[in-house]
Amino acid sequence: MISIVNYKVRIIQKIIINIFAVWIVDFILPGTKIDELLDYAMVAFALIIFNSLIKPILNIIAFPINIITLGLFRSVLNWLVILFISWLIPGFEVNGFLWGILFSVLFSFLVSHLEMGEKKGSSPKFSSRSVGGVSRKRR
Numbered sequence: 149m150i151s152i153v154n155y156k157v158r159i160i161q162k163i164i165i166n167i168f169a170v171w172i173v174d175f176i177l178p179g180t181k182i183d184e185l186l187d188y189a190m191v192a193f194a195l196i197i198f199n200s201l202i203k204p205i206l207n208i209i210a211f212p213i214n215i216i217t218l219g220l221f222r223s224v225l226n227w228l229v230i231l232f233i234s235w236l237i238p239g240f241e242v243n244g245f246l247w248g249i250l251f252s253v254l255f256s257f258l259v260s261h262l263e264m265g266e267k268k269g270s271s272p273k274f275s276s277r278s279v280g281g282v283s284r285k286r287r
Contacts, residue, residue, distance in 0.1 A: 166192035169258040176254065179247030187239030194233045195255070203229060226252035
């Protein structure tokens with residue numbers, strides 16, 4: 149039962165981190181526009197769904213092209229995902245290819261760093277002076 153509650157808390161944390169990252173990227177980039185707070189949540193939720201379910205399938209399909217272009221085609225896939233989400237959500241606009249690429253790069257950077265900080269600070273199991281959970285005295 150505790151693991152189910154922990155899983156739900158992780159999902160809520162992931163949604164909040166994604167909303168915050170979308171807000172920061174929208175604030176930084178002048179080529180993107182999100183109208184309302186609900187649109188931030190919808191964009192964040194759509195990015196979570198696309199990045200976890202649809203994008204791995206697109207990466208498998210585009211694997212040969214990624215090898216030929218040395219991975220540069222992945223940025224085109226990121227732009228296509230952002231473009232589709234901007235078409236899907238009426239309050240989200242991206243003005244061109246460059247702004248879509250910058251949006252996806254900044255969003256990925258922020259989410260990875262915010263999630264990494266959340267994992268580091270959540271529950272430290274060992275301190276620097278402990279071995280196997282038992283603390284050692286300095287001599």
